[in-house]
Amino acid sequence: MAKRLIIAVILLGLIVGGIVWFNSFRAGMIAQFMAGRVPPPVPVTVQMVEPVTWTPGIDAIGTAVSARGVDLAIESGGLVRAVNFTSNDKVTEGQMLLQIDDDSERASLAAAEAALGVTQTESQRAETLTERGVGTANSVETALAQVESARAQVAQVRTALDAKTLTAPFDGVVGIPRVERGQYVTPGTVYATLQDLDQMYVDFTVPEQQIGALDLGRAISVSTEVADFQAEGRITGIEPQVDPRSRLVSVRAAVDNTNGGLFPGQFLRVRVALPEEQGVITVPQTAVISSLYGDSIYVVMPEGEGLKVNQAFVTLGRRSGDRIEVVAGIAAGDQIVTSGQNRLSNAASVVIDDTVQLSPAVTAPAATPPAEPASGEADATGDAAAPAAASE
Known part of the structure; x- marks a missing residue:
């Protein structure tokens, strides 16, 4: 029994030793191979x-703003008698765009002008009587005051009548009509927009660290994400304060838009050129x-x-x-x-x-x-x- 145990131990030792020797031999051969191997370039x-x-x-992100752009609003309420424009019409300054019913104002104007005529006649009569020594200076002054009051009434009615005719305040492109003929409108109702597209502003912001690099008249270039539009311009205004929330400075530049490729509110990429x-x-x-x-x-x-x-x-x-x-x-x-x-x-x-x-x-x-x-x-x-x- 003891003899068998000894033989088993000896065999086990030979096996373990062989494994250890083989691993050592393999590692050595690998190391020798790697040491002599030169990797290719x-x-x-x-x-x-x-x-x-x-x-x-x-570089900054900007927004296009028309140099002159307004919302056209109703000055005096009433029924719309005529809409004299269509979408995207080019209009000139003073061109009539909207007509509100003005029959009542015209009647009031006729009455005010008639009253003015009566007061003028009474004033002349009072002056004649005073020259003859029959009237008094006080009656003349009263008659003249009544004439001035009648003239003011006529001017007031004319103003109300003019408010019924709405015209373009400047040359530009008018937008989509927001009222229809026969519609009753109230004062303040916006009936269209008017934009002057020949000259555009570009509003953008830059970090406060770049204030020193900006000055009025410095050249800029703008581009859009559509139609490969590019234009040149100049800085026309720099906000003299930094927004304390974003630490950005607002800048405005003027850009020529005679080709009509730029529209108000459009997204722009702005680049301010430096030396x-x-x-x-x-x-x-x-x-x-x-x-x-x-x-x-x-x-x-x-x-x-x-x-x-x-x-x-x-x-x-x-x-x-x-x-x-x-x-x-x-x-x-x-x-x-x-x-x-x-x-x-x-x-x-x-x-x-x-x-x-x-x-x-x-x-x-x-x-x-x-x-x-x-x-x-x-x-x-x-x-x-x-x-x-x-x-x-």
Whole structure:
């Protein structure tokens, strides 16, 4: 019995030892293989870093407002006798648009004019009697006062009569009629809108940090989400206070709209142009790797007959479409990786693959994130243009 137990223990020890030796041998062989293995170079696309001309600006969201636009309202109540316009008619200043029944006012005007004639006759008679020595000066003064009172009554009735005829206060485009012939209307009823579409205002807001960059007369450009509408304008007003709730400043600009492509209330993208900056370093946004440790870019360096990459941590600035400004970390003349970074590590070997070409840098609005993201309505921007010439 004891002999069998000993044999079993010996066999078990041999089996365990064999397993341990096999695992150790396998790990050693794997380590030896990996130590002698040289990974192939990673194919990447690269781009040379060059300084560009950067046109800063301020991007914002705006609303179109007509330079002259009103709701046309009824001045005096009554029955609508005539509606002399249709939707989208172009009207001129003084053109009659609406006629309210004025028979009562015309009758009152006739009575007031008749009363004025009587008082004028009595005034002349009083003056004649006074000249003959029969009348008194007091009677003349009373007659003249009655004449003035009758004239005032006539003017009052004429005003009421004029209120029954509604005309256009300025040239523009009239909107949809809101009343019909035969309808009884009350004072204050809006019967249409009138908009002057030749000249438009654009109202927008910018963060308070950008107040110093704004001034009257500065050029702006606006665009819409439909019909590829674009127009130029100038800042005409800056609100002299900051909204304490949003920390935004209200700005108004005038935009020419002679082609009629802009309408009041329309959503607009506004860009305020700022002076150009020379020698700004920009890279494609695909070249930037963001992680918990910061933003970095792989810079291609020569190593013997091949190439390797060095991971450089950078400080980023403003954005311009697919370009982004690099404030620190790389310099002009560096060759950076623009794609293929997902398989790279620091000091990895690379090979340049020119079969995939990224679009070159183009002039486009560049945005600097606003200091207060909570506003969500405006941000500072810039433009990346072609690389600056060496002489510049």
